[in-house]
Amino acid sequence: MPAAxxxxxxxxxxRATIGVIMFGHGTEKLFGWFGGGGLDATGASFSxxxxxxxxxFAAVAGxxxxxxxAGLALGLLTPLAGAAVLGAMINAMAVVWHGSLYGDNGVExxxxxxxxxxxxxxxxxxxxxxxxxxxxxxxxxxxxxxxAIILGFVLAAVVLLIRG
Numbered sequence: 001m002p003a004a005x006x007x008x009x010x011x012x013x014x015r016a017t018i019g020v021i022m023f024g025h026g027t028e029k030l031f032g033w034f035g036g037g038g039l040d041a042t043g044a045s046f047s048x049x050x051x052x053x054x055x056x057f058a059a060v061a062g063x064x065x066x067x068x069x070a071g072l073a074l075g076l077l078t079p080l081a082g083a084a085v086l087g088a089m090i091n092a093m094a095v096v097w098h099g100s101l102y103g104d105n106g107v108e109x110x111x112x113x114x115x116x117x118x119x120x121x122x123x124x125x126x127x128x129x130x131x132x133x134x135x136x137x138x139x140x141x142x143x144x145x146x147x148a149i150i151l152g153f154v155l156a157a158v159v160l161l162i163r164g
Contacts, residue, residue: 011126012075018116019073022085026066029058049095051163060159064088068117075129078120079145083152085117090156118152121145 028036037045042062043055051057064084071081089110098105122145124131124138131137 005127008126008128011120011123012128014116015072015075015078015120015125015129018085018113018120019069019071019081022065022069022088022113023073024069026062026064026069029062030066049163057159057163061088061091072117072120072125075125075131076135078125078129078131079148080121080151082117082119082121082145083148083155086114086121086149086152087156087159089114089117090153091159094156094160118149121148121152 024034027033028038029042030039032038032041036042039055039058039062042058045054046058046061047054065088068081068084068088071077072085093107093110093114096105096110097107100106101108101111122142124145126132
């Protein structure tokens with residue numbers, strides 16, 4: 001078995017960074033950690049954004065971001081974790097989009113997180129991951145990553161359709 005490469009270390013750095021960021025976003029929503037408002041305040045914000053059962057959707061967003069972030073950081077079920085980040089960020093883009101990629105109402109941050117989630121779903125976690133070391137999962141074949149990405153898009157669309 002060849003030694004870990006710069007690619008593996010690069011994937012670890014990318015996964016860990018995006019994973020920690022997404023985990024933080026989710027736990028802000030769920031528990032008020034890191035200066036977040038917690039579930040009640042997030043639910044109130046979701047209500048203003050047009051989500052029915054806003055506290056439930058706030059919980060769904062928080063769980064999706066937390067688990068997706070933790071999965072990426074650990075390299076655990078990486079295609080699904082990447083899809084979770086992608087789906088959460090599609091919804092975030094839909095509610096903050098004001099016609100510009102950049103600026104005060106831009107979505108460049110959300111686009112970066114979404115594309116990173118999708119990219120990691122396709123590339124896999126690299127060797128420094130639970131997928132590789134404990135689960136024995138090799139690099140995912142591109143159809144697995146593509147299926148995960150499709151799942152992220154479909155579930156994001158369902159949430160947005162419910163939002164109306």
